[in-house]
Amino acid sequence: MRTAAAAAILVLLLPCGAKAQSIYGINYIGEVVHMGSSKHQALGYSAVAVQDTSNSVTPNPASTADLTMVTLTVQQLLSASRVYYLEDISKQTRYQVPAFTVSFPIGKGLVLTTGYRTRYFGRADFAYRRDIEGAPTAYENYKLDSSLYTLPVIVAWKPINTLRVAGEAQFNLGSVVDRVNVWFNDVDYRNVDSKRRRNYSGISWGASLLWEVHPRLWLGCNIDGAVDYRVDEVVENTTSVLDTSMTFDYTLPLAWDVGFAANAFGRWWLSSSYWMRAAADPTGFPQLEGSVGNETHIGVGIERRASNEGHILNRIPIRLGFYTDKWHLQFPPGQEVNSIFFTVGSAIPLGNTPGAIDYTLEFGRIGSKAENFVEENVFRLGLSFSVAEPWSRRKTERH
Amino acid sequence: MMRRIYFAYALIAAVAVLALSAGCGTDAEGPVTRPFHESGWYSPHAGDTERYVDMLRSVSMIEIPYGIGHSSILKLGEIKGVRYTNLLMQFSYDSLVNYEGMTVDSVVLDLPVVTVQDTLFHLGVTFNELLEDFSEDDTITLPPMYDPDPIQGALGETIRDISFERTEFSIDRTIVQEWVDGTADPWTHGISINWAYIPDSLGLIEMYAQDYGTNPPVLRVLFDGGTEVILPVVSDYAITEDRITALAAAGGTARRLYFEFDLDGVPELATLNYSALVFHTDGSSGLGATYSEMLIGAPTDFQYDLYAPKASDPDSIDILISRSLLPVTIDAKIKIPLGQYTIEVLNGTRVNTGLVLKSTLETTRVQILAIYDAAAGDSLRPYIEVIYTMPTDFQGER
Known part of the structure; x- marks a missing residue:
């Protein structure tokens, strides 16, 4: 299993040129990064109340209390989109650094989970041409290279058969780096470089609950506590006398979500969730004053769960979903940015273990030309790889 | 068996990732990020x-003024406002020691002229014995003191006309005969070739200097019986006068x-x-x-x-x-x-x-x-x- 897991991680880490999830992610931390595996993704990110016995990356950390083996999950998102602005079209391919966690059952109904989760991922690279009298053509180059991530330590507990709870300590780290460069197509001309680097660090807390109200009805909720970031900002320039440094505090407000999962009939389950985060004070981004609002997500999913017998098509799940996001960023100021997505996915079981490969396709749109001038039509591929095996001593082979 | 299945799955995932990567290129973002940037929504802006x-x-x-005594070319005349007014030459007389008692038949100063601009340009000059020493290492803006009486030619002439066709000039043979007989010293400090007058039209006469390495100016002494002795120039110098009117570095x-x-x-x-x-x-x-x-x-x-x-x-x-x-x-x-x-x-x-x-x-x-x-x-x-x-x-x- 270890070899396969290592191979999977290598495969999923292959695309190094990571880009933001969306063209709208060019700015400001707090971009919606949905939590959970591709199973969750296939259900329109509505599975906060869906029991998950195969994935360590889950939308509801309390769900990991059901894991009975050491479980590694790696999740990767790939996205291809077309961005429209007036008559311009830009094709974009984006990758996101995979999320991965490992869960260790340390006692009956007690599971410890740790790993890596992306909170914000921003990449941009664009240039404008400048014509200056008497000089060769110059280019203004802009590059955003940002990643905020969380190293979670989760303890999930199943005190009674119908209840799972989890507490989470989150170590939040990362940086947002903006680079600006004025470049001439002539070696006699000196580039002028500027770089602003903001290092973010902060600890936050989370709690979650998954309640089996009835074998056919589950409820779930999460609280993702506010992150009080300390931000160390350093601005460096070609002319060092212009360099500055400062420190400020930035608070990413608390987020919460609630949802249910209900067995409609047979193997068919319906799930839904609502997630929101209050508008953040745009500290450090004065240009966004009046352009930040509440962030919400509504997801709905239908799953036909896998059967243990019958035709192969009966033994794989079928998942459909729909979700809509309201972004925290407003563009133009005061104008909400909404996205809508349809999802479809399934899974391939990994032998007789709880592990699985979950895969999902998403089709959707972020923003609209009519309201936001910029519209992005997106196709995403989600892939999760979960492997599990009992945590027991291996027999040593001697040759 | 299970391991093989895992590898198969990993392979499928790799193929899917690579297929998506290869199938979807990424364009420049510039055009579509313009509204975010121009409105200030994305804040970094390069300065003007x-x-x-x-x-x-x-x-x-x-x-x-800098001396150009080590130049490979000696010049007389004027070009682009730079006037070459004098040529200084010093000869080696070591060869004469072996010819004591012989009779000098004729003496010629042979100037190895290379080019003349314009072709028809000619310049009247006098040869005067230098009374002071000079060195190629010096910066010389005026000629050292010389005997105002020009050195005469075989026929008593004092003004010589240098042109592309005329580059050999006779020297009164009695001068060199006295050197051979030991009744007079050779031109110890050399000679100066000076403009005799300012011509109507200006041009430039160029000849090899001894610093060129071969074919220097020489005094050719012909003795009775046909023996010829060469007295080569061992040090030479072209003095210039700056008459440039333009704003110039030179x-x-x-x-x-x-x-x-x-x-x-x-x-x-x-x-x-x-x-x-x-x-x-x-x-x-x-x-x-x-x-x-x-x-x-x-x-x-x-x-x-x-x-x-x-x-x-x-x-x-x-x-x-x-x-x-x-x-x-x-x-x-x-x-x-x-x-x-x-x-x-x-x-x-x-x-x-x-x-x-x-x-x-x-x-x-x-x-x-x-x-x-x-x-x-x-x-x-x-x-x-x-x-x-x-x-x-x-x-x-x-």
Whole structure:
């Protein structure tokens, strides 16, 4: 299993040129990064109340209390989109650094989970041409290279058969780096470089609950506590006398979500969730004053769960979903940015273990030309790889 | 078995990832991010990049005569305002010792003329015995003292006419006979070849110098019986007179151009992309190489040094900014990048002492770089060009 897991991680880490999830992610931390595996993704990110016995990356950390083996999950998102602005079209391919966690059952109904989760991922690279009298053509180059991530330590507990709870300590780290460069197509001309680097660090807390109200009805909720970031900002320039440094505090407000999962009939389950985060004070981004609002997500999913017998098509799940996001960023100021997505996915079981490969396709749109001038039509591929095996001593082979 | 299945799955995932990567290229984001950027929603904005032209406080010439005694070519006449007024020659008389008691039949001064510009140009000169010594290492602007009575020819002539056809001149044989007999000393300090008059039209006569290595000027002494003895020149020198009227840097004579400026118009917070000294060459007044110099392979481009002088002395080099070649016989706009120099001047780590342009070959030969001055109008006058960028605004305050 270890070899396969290592191979999977290598495969999923292959695309190094990571880009933001969306063209709208060019700015400001707090971009919606949905939590959970591709199973969750296939259900329109509505599975906060869906029991998950195969994935360590889950939308509801309390769900990991059901894991009975050491479980590694790696999740990767790939996205291809077309961005429209007036008559311009830009094709974009984006990758996101995979999320991965490992869960260790340390006692009956007690599971410890740790790993890596992306909170914000921003990449941009664009240039404008400048014509200056008497000089060769110059280019203004802009590059955003940002990643905020969380190293979670989760303890999930199943005190009674119908209840799972989890507490989470989150170590939040990362940086947002903006680079600006004025470049001439002539070696006699000196580039002028500027770089602003903001290092973010902060600890936050989370709690979650998954309640089996009835074998056919589950409820779930999460609280993702506010992150009080300390931000160390350093601005460096070609002319060092212009360099500055400062420190400020930035608070990413608390987020919460609630949802249910209900067995409609047979193997068919319906799930839904609502997630929101209050508008953040745009500290450090004065240009966004009046352009930040509440962030919400509504997801709905239908799953036909896998059967243990019958035709192969009966033994794989079928998942459909729909979700809509309201972004925290407003563009133009005061104008909400909404996205809508349809999802479809399934899974391939990994032998007789709880592990699985979950895969999902998403089709959707972020923003609209009519309201936001910029519209992005997106196709995403989600892939999760979960492997599990009992945590027991291996027999040593001697040759 | 299970491991093989895992590998198969990993392989499928890899293929899916690579297929998506290969199938979807990424375009430039510039056009579609424009509204975010132009509205300030995405806040970083590069500062404005501007061009500033400093018309220079003054451009002047510094005259620093340098000797060109080691030149490979000797010249008489005038070209582009540089007048070659005198040739000094010193001979080796060592060979004469072996001919004591013999009778001198004739003596000829043979000048190895290479070219004459224009072809029909000829110049009347006198040969005078030098009364003072000279050295090729010296800077000589006036001829050393010489005997005002010219050395006579075989027929008593004193004025000789040098042209492309006439390069051998007789010397009164009695002069050399006295040297052979030991009744008179040879021309101890050599001779000076001087203009006898100023011709109606000017040109240039060029001949090999002893520094060329072969075929130097010689005195050929023919004794009775047909024995010939060669007395070669062992030291020679062409004295120049600077009559350049253009704003020019020149080697040999020598002139340097001194540019003074202040850069007050560059904002304090600007970061320099580029700076250059810009001027327009006046090809009609420039000189890269004379014809005979070209024949011996001398480069025709003007080899220059651009330096910042020490504050107290424009002649002395504080920092060399640029050394390269320039065309000087065509009209051209020349930009010499100033690199780090202007950056240091603007950030206060270097005192602005101006810029001096000089010939790298000041001590070797004459080259002339003529440029248009302020009187030629704004389109041709020299200036300092600066391209700078203002600081990036990261806070969206623009």
